[in-house]
Amino acid sequence: xxxxxxxxxxxxxxxxxxxxxxxxxxxxxxxxxxxxxxxxxxxxxxxxxxxxxxxxxxxxxxxxxxxxxxxxxxxxxxxxxxxxxxxxxxxxxxxxxxxxxxxxxxxxxxxxxxxxxxxxxxxxxxxxxxxxxxxxxxxxxxxxxxxxxxxxxxxxxxxxxxxxxxxxxxxxxx
Amino acid sequence: xxxxxxxxxxxxxxxxxxxxxxxxxxxxxxxxxxxxxxxxxxxxxxxxxxxxxxxxxxxxxxxxxxxxxxxxxxxxxxxxxxxxxxxxxxxxxxxxxxxxxxxxxxxxxxxxxxxxxxxxxxxxxxxxxxxxxxxxxxxxxxxxxxxxxxxxxxxxxxxxxxxxxxxxxxxxxxxxxxxxxxxxxxxxxxxxxxxxxxxxxxxxxxxxxxxxxxxxxxxxxxxxxxxxxxxxxxxxxxxxxxxxxxxxxxxxxxxxxxxxxxxxxxxxxxxxxxxxxxxxxxxxxxxxxxxxxxxxxxxxxxxxxxxxxxxxxxxxxxxxxxxxxxxxxxxxxxxxxxxxxxxxxxxxxxxxxxxxxxxxxxxxxxxxxxxxxxxxxxxxxxxxxxxxxxxxxxxxxxxxxxxxxxxxxxxxxxxxxxxxxxxxxxxxxxxxxxxxxxxxxxxxxxxxxxxxxxxxxxxxxxxxxxxxxxxxxxxxxxxxxxxxxxxxxxxxxxxxxxxxxxxxxxxxxxxxxxxxxxxxxxxxxxxxxxxxxxxxxxxxxxxxxxxxxxxx
Ligand code: SF4
Numbered sequence: 001x002x003x004x005x006x007x008x009x010x011x012x013x014x015x016x017x018x019x020x021x022x023x024x025x026x027x028x029x030x031x032x033x034x035x036x037x038x039x040x041x042x043x044x045x046x047x048x049x050x051x052x053x054x055x056x057x058x059x060x061x062x063x064x065x066x067x068x069x070x071x072x073x074x075x076x077x078x079x080x081x082x083x084x085x086x087x088x089x090x091x092x093x094x095x096x097x098x099x100x101x102x103x104x105x106x107x108x109x110x111x112x113x114x115x116x117x118x119x120x121x122x123x124x125x126x127x128x129x130x131x132x133x134x135x136x137x138x139x140x141x142x143x144x145x146x147x148x149x150x151x152x153x154x155x156x157x158x159x160x161x162x163x164x165x166x167x168x169x170x171x172x173x174x
Numbered sequence: 175x176x177x178x179x180x181x182x183x184x185x186x187x188x189x190x191x192x193x194x195x196x197x198x199x200x201x202x203x204x205x206x207x208x209x210x211x212x213x214x215x216x217x218x219x220x221x222x223x224x225x226x227x228x229x230x231x232x233x234x235x236x237x238x239x240x241x242x243x244x245x246x247x248x249x250x251x252x253x254x255x256x257x258x259x260x261x262x263x264x265x266x267x268x269x270x271x272x273x274x275x276x277x278x279x280x281x282x283x284x285x286x287x288x289x290x291x292x293x294x295x296x297x298x299x300x301x302x303x304x305x306x307x308x309x310x311x312x313x314x315x316x317x318x319x320x321x322x323x324x325x326x327x328x329x330x331x332x333x334x335x336x337x338x339x340x341x342x343x344x345x346x347x348x349x350x351x352x353x354x355x356x357x358x359x360x361x362x363x364x365x366x367x368x369x370x371x372x373x374x375x376x377x378x379x380x381x382x383x384x385x386x387x388x389x390x391x392x393x394x395x396x397x398x399x400x401x402x403x404x405x406x407x408x409x410x411x412x413x414x415x416x417x418x419x420x421x422x423x424x425x426x427x428x429x430x431x432x433x434x435x436x437x438x439x440x441x442x443x444x445x446x447x448x449x450x451x452x453x454x455x456x457x458x459x460x461x462x463x464x465x466x467x468x469x470x471x472x473x474x475x476x477x478x479x480x481x482x483x484x485x486x487x488x489x490x491x492x493x494x495x496x497x498x499x500x501x502x503x504x505x506x507x508x509x510x511x512x513x514x515x516x517x518x519x520x521x522x523x524x525x526x527x528x529x530x531x532x533x534x535x536x537x538x539x540x541x542x543x544x545x546x547x548x549x550x551x552x553x554x555x556x557x558x559x560x561x562x563x564x565x566x567x568x569x570x571x572x573x574x575x576x577x578x579x580x581x582x583x584x585x586x587x588x589x590x591x592x593x594x595x596x597x598x599x600x601x602x603x604x605x606x607x608x609x610x611x612x613x614x615x616x617x618x619x620x621x622x623x624x625x626x627x628x629x630x631x632x633x634x635x636x637x638x639x640x641x642x643x644x645x646x647x648x649x650x651x652x653x654x655x656x657x658x659x660x661x662x663x664x665x666x667x668x669x670x671x672x673x674x675x676x677x678x679x680x681x682x683x684x685x686x687x688x689x690x691x692x693x694x695x696x697x698x699x700x701x702x703x704x705x706x707x708x709x710x711x712x713x714x715x716x717x718x719x720x721x722x723x724x725x726x
Contacts (some may be wrong), residue, residue: 086212090412093332101447121329148329149188151329160452161401163322163325
């Protein structure tokens with residue numbers, strides 16, 4: 001059990017993230033354990049994973065195609081996206097696509113190089129749980145959510161962009 | 175000009191506090207160098223040759239007089255009393271201390287300024303025509319759209335970590351003065367047959383190592399769709415742009431790899447589900463932003479008043495300055511004045527605190543308190559009455575701004591080069607100065623006519639040398655500074671990438687090569703042909719022969 005951030009709270013979490021070793025092999029885990037497996041591994045044998053006693057979720061690498069999951073989204077209680085380096089921003093687009101284009105409603109978790117200065121953006125594009133990088137304090141990461149109290153854009157959290165809210169709140173509509 | 179409301183202020187202030195905290199954590203060892211670097215870059219802070227280099231955004235080149243005064247104050251208090259205007263309408267300071275940058279940001283926030291996304295792999299400052307709103311050939315005023323794009327790009331949560339930097343330019347006039355063909359995205363206004371206004375969308379232009387003219391991926395995009403369409407373009411780039419090699423990471427490489435048609439198809443597919451979404455602009459949204467850019471309270475004047483024409487007739491130097499350094503205005507009796515930052519002996523684009531304050535004063539006294547920064551690194555007073563021009567000229571002379579060389583050979587667009595930039599192969603400033611000295615005879619300079627000369631200290635091409643009619647690139651030859659000359663580049667509607675004329679030159683030989691090129695042009699030009707027209711007509715060969723001919 002370790003702690004993650006979920007919906008703005010520190011909570012303990014029992015999902016095991018399975019990552020392949022250098023030979024591409026996934027670690028062995030007890031069948032009743034809840035696991036988050038690489039999308040490529042799940043694609044290879046979806047029914048084998050689905051028939052385990054524990055729950056199964058998948059994590060997407062930055063170059064995975066979220067559209068391939070479109071028909072299966074309701075079967076996952078959780079999806080995760082990996083950020084191998086925080087400077088690799090592809091996962092933000094994956095988050096928005098899963099939420100906005102494919103209407104995924106379950107838990108969406110950010111894994112990898114995830115910490116205080118990133119959680120705000122991740123939250124905006126639809127992530128709601130965060131496995132904070134080793135060595136970074138969860139308490140610090142929590143502060144990241146409050147960095148900005150407003151934003152300009154249409155996001156999954158707040159589809160109405162600021163310019164529309166401005167025009168209804170502060171000005172009579174022409 | 176756009177004015178911040180409470181929310182704009184709050185966002186910028188929160189950004190300052192965020193950066194203050196990031197700097198503190200870095201200095202306390204809580205953030206590693208690798209973690210801090212992208213964060214500080216996103217706030218315009220480089221670590222350079224002498225000290226950090228700090229870049230401040232001047233959105234689409236617009237400055238209010240009080241903002242210019244604040245920049246003067248920052249130059250004096252935190253730097254060495256001067257700043258540098260870049261080719262992207264921003265201002266750079268070369269000597270600030272890292273620990274004091276949060277304080278500079280706080281000073282900027284007071285006057286509605288910031289340094290958000292002035293570097294780093296994110297959407298940079300949106301640029302436009304420096305004469306927006308006053309140009310006679312404008313179809314629409316691009317500034318409301320620039321501000322809309324500025325807000326959209328500011329802290330966009332999906333696009334903070336792109337493969338590489340991303341630059342957008344908007345042109346609202348028929349004649350493209352915003353270089354839309356050499357930006358990652360260029361939006362160039364078009365009017366459809368039914369009168370509807372929209373933008374032509376150009377993608378994948380750019381200079382740098384792989385200079386390339388952009389491709390049109392959509393001939394007509396109704397203005398209301400610009401944000402959803404930009405989201406679609408950026409998403410395709412964010413997901414598929416190369417991240418394995420920083421020299422191949424710009425969108426132009428992706429557009430090439432997918433072909434423009436292939437890229438356009440991906441964008442259109444992505445746009446299908448974004449189109450008509452909440453980010454679509456309603457008429458009242460555009461009207462809200464346009465309301466900030468209404469015409470100032472111009473007086474009703476007749477053009478060419480007696481006081482002006484009399485001075486033109488009696489003072490030849492004044493007449494020359496008017497001809498070269500002022501532009502026609504859409505309001506009768508007014509002109510736009512270009513203050514030259516290309517005086518011989520001063521690094522191109524540099525401006526002292528005292529000069530900034532003088533410009534701020536004049537903009538209030540003679541205009542409406544507004545100043546523009548041109549991507550050619552000059553400063554513009556957009557609204558000056560013709561009857562005031564003589565006085566403005568005298569004042570400009572007193573501050574060293576009146577060199578009558580706008581658009582001429584010595585109006586060199588020049589990056590900071592090896593004197594300041596740690597990436598440089600060669601110094602640019604002393605060489606630019608040597609060229610200016612070679613052509614210091616004003617009659618000869620005017621006779622040569624319009625020539626865009628651009629200078630970059632390395633292949634990153636910050637001085638846009640590829641699109642100079644004559645371009646110079648600093649190269650490194652076994653640790654020595656050498657210079658390559660290109661001819662035939664141009665910007666605007668006929669954007670072209672210049673071609674290298676041959677082996678590079680030692681520093682001392684560059685002015686002589688210029689002289690030979692100009693001599694040949696003067697011999698070869700046909701009735702009133704501009705330099706670029708002669709180059710296009712006769713080609714590079716005759717220039718090569720002349721420049722590389724053996725001495726007898
Ligand atoms: S062109 Fe090269 S030398 Fe000049 S400013 Fe850019 S990076 Fe520096």
